[in-house]
Amino acid sequence: MSGTKCTRLSGAPVRRLLDSVDSVLFDCDGVIWRGDQAVPGACRVIDLLKEHGKKVFFVTNNSSKTRRMYAEKMSALGFGVSEEEVFGTAYCCAAYLRTVCELEGKKVYLIGSAAMAHELEAVGIRQTGVGPDHVSGKQGDWAAVPLDPDVRAVVVGFDEHFSYMKLNRALQYLLREDCLFVGTNRDTRLPLEGGKAVPTGCLLQAVETAAQRRAQTVGKPNHFMFDCVASHFGVQPERCLMVGDRLDTDILLGSNCGLKTLLTLTGVSTVADAEAHRESGCAERQGMVPDYYVDSIADLLPAL
Amino acid sequence: MSGTKCTRLSGAPVRRLLDSVDSVLFDCDGVIWRGDQAVPGACRVIDLLKEHGKKVFFVTNNSSKTRRMYAEKMSALGFGVSEEEVFGTAYCCAAYLRTVCELEGKKVYLIGSAAMAHELEAVGIRQTGVGPDHVSGKQGDWAAVPLDPDVRAVVVGFDEHFSYMKLNRALQYLLREDCLFVGTNRDTRLPLEGGKAVPTGCLLQAVETAAQRRAQTVGKPNHFMFDCVASHFGVQPERCLMVGDRLDTDILLGSNCGLKTLLTLTGVSTVADAEAHRESGCAERQGMVPDYYVDSIADLLPAL
Known part of the structure; x- marks a missing residue:
């Protein structure tokens, strides 16, 4: 398989790939939209995948929005998506704390957004409040x-x-040794248009450096985000395609979970990046080599 | 030599060690004081070393004070020290920018204290201002x-x-590729009494993680701090003793610069830490093994 990885996807193989999966996971920024604009053709791709009976989900490491906020943004951009189909790290973090950690009656010290606070409260987890905290x-x-005696976990996401x-x-x-430590994601910066970030x-x-502790993260490439989708919707990994623009988050998530992987070139990573991983001879980097790549997800349209 | 490193210093060898050096460099916190209290006997040690004709200097990674502020604190604690004998990272950072970087007419973007701003201005380097900068x-x-077009360096120290x-x-x-990147030090946190920090x-x-760039640091264990002392006062490394409580900063600085090294147990590191480095078989960790250790620098008194 490794000899044929990272091949351009076009023609008949597109249809064969889509026939081989029941579910498609899309990253958002750089894949279906860029900033505040839909990628041309992306709405039609999503619609047609659903018409062909595919389950479609959206997985994003950005913790600044609730599921509802994402669904509203997508609706405004022309995507027909319900909030149950969206898995952001704000939501997944709350799901992780509720299902994995035993926090009943306890609280979270949150470094994060109002959206994160909202998702935590939606699953019944109290937190210490968001907003400015000046020295x-x-x-x-x-x-x-002064520390809140009920706090049993520190949660760190994006916090302006x-x-x-x-x-x-x-x-x-x-x-305190009994304090859990959970983070949304490790992407160090958010790339913007024109080389900005x-x-x-x-x-x-x-926070990790100060505490000399490593957080458990829920975002890509950690498998928890896929586990969230799979447990809610009964997705089989071998019948699922992960589509993303970042090798170190999206494609690695797919590899970590046994999904088929497709890199789209409308975002961060390039084919040269992927080929460098493939040629590195480094086992750890092979997970960042996608099975296929396309210039844009609009390249899927002819097969739909 | 390595077989006899990390030996307890007492009796006749104390005098022999002191006879073999002309200069003694002391770290401050955990060595000559703890918090706001002088280590018992430390003032007398400093006085007697000077009476014996030794040059004495103080090297600290803490960037929150100017040389003058350190001299004032030391005076209040009973030490007879002039500000020229104190080398803190606020001062050394300014010295580094003035002597190594070409910043004439240019500015520094400073993440740091008022003390750092003061030391920069004292050597003629303008900076963008300190204090709160809320989102x-x-x-x-x-x-x-908006960016200041005159900025050619980002400098990061301690900033509340x-x-x-x-x-x-x-x-x-x-x-911007033409922007230099300088940091005071890498100690991740300041240990306080009772396991606090x-x-x-x-x-x-x-900042390094966001920028995906590595800063040049001037603090211990980087040799620049010793270079500062040596170039001002003509110190010969082989006739100099470094006394500190941290293996990863003080003792490693000494090793990096060819100084004799003495660990004092009134601060962060323990003999067990030092022995673990010695027994590790790891070449990189040997620089963190001191030549000698004492319970407190007061153990030098009988030889003085």
Whole structure:
């Protein structure tokens, strides 16, 4: 298989690939939209996949929106999608805490967005509040900052109000051995048009470095995100296709979970990146080589 | 030599060691003071070393004070020290930028303290200002945040006003290839009494992760801090003793610069830590094995 990986997908093989799967997972940014614009043809691809009886899901590491917010954005862009089909890290983080951790009656110290707080509360998990937390007092007082005795987990996602005091508060909780540590994702920054970028997952790394502990993450490439989809909808890995624009998150998730993988070139990664992984001779990097690639998911249209 | 490293220093060998050096470098926190209290006997050790004609210097990675602020703190604790004898990372960072980087007429984007701003300005380097920088606007605007066209370096030290917006601004500067990147130190957190700690150097790591660039650091264990002392005062490495409580900063600095090294057990590291490095068989870790150790620098008193 490895000799034929990373091949351009076109013609008859497109139909054969689609016939071989019942479900298709799409990453969002760089795959079905870019910023605030739908990728041309993407809406039609989703519609036609559904008409052909495929289950379609959306998996995104961006923790700044609830499932409902994603469904609304997608609707505004012309996609016919329900919120049950969307799996963002805000939702998956809440699902992880509810199903894996035993937090009954306990609380979460949250470094994250209002969307994350909303998804936590939707599954009955209390959190300490979001928004600004500016430094006060003197350095000697910071290690003695008041802590909520009900907190049993620190959760770190994207937080535009990230601050020294939040970092410090997270550290103080994490110095307790019984405090769980969960992060949404490790993508270090969000690439934007024109080579621009803003910081994202590096917040988690700052907390990890301070605490000298490693968080459990729920986002891609961790298999938990696929487990969420699979457990809700009975998806069989070998009958599922993962479509994404990032080798280190989307394609690696697919490889980690035994899915077929398709790289689309409308986002971050290039064919040269994928080929470099394939030729590296490094076993760890083979999971970042997609089975196939297309210029855009619109290339699937002729087979639909 | 390695077979006899990490030996307890007492009796006649103390005098022999002191006779073999002209200069002694002390780390501060955990060595000559702990928090706001002088280590018992430390003032007398410093005084007697000077009376015996030794040059004495103080090297600290803590970037929150200027040389003058350190001299004032030391004076208040009973040490007879002048500010020229103190080398903190705030000062050394300014010295590095002035002597190594070509910043004439240019500016620094500073994530750091008022003390760092002061030391930069004292050597004629302008900076963009310190203090709070809270997030504003929407995510789409952050990558287009206004940048100062004169900035040619990002400098990261300890900053209690560290925020998402500062991280973002640093990233935007560092996306320019001609922007230098300098950090004070990499110690991830500042240990306090009773197992407590507050975050410190992890701020640098957050910026590095976002920018996907590695900063040049001036603090221990980087040799620049010793170079600063040596170039000002003509110190010969082989006639110099480094005294510290941390293996990964103080002792490693000494090893990196060819100094004799003495671990004192009034701070962070233990003899067991040092022995673990010695027995590891790992070449990289041998630099963290001190030549000698003492319970406290007061153990030097009988030889003085």
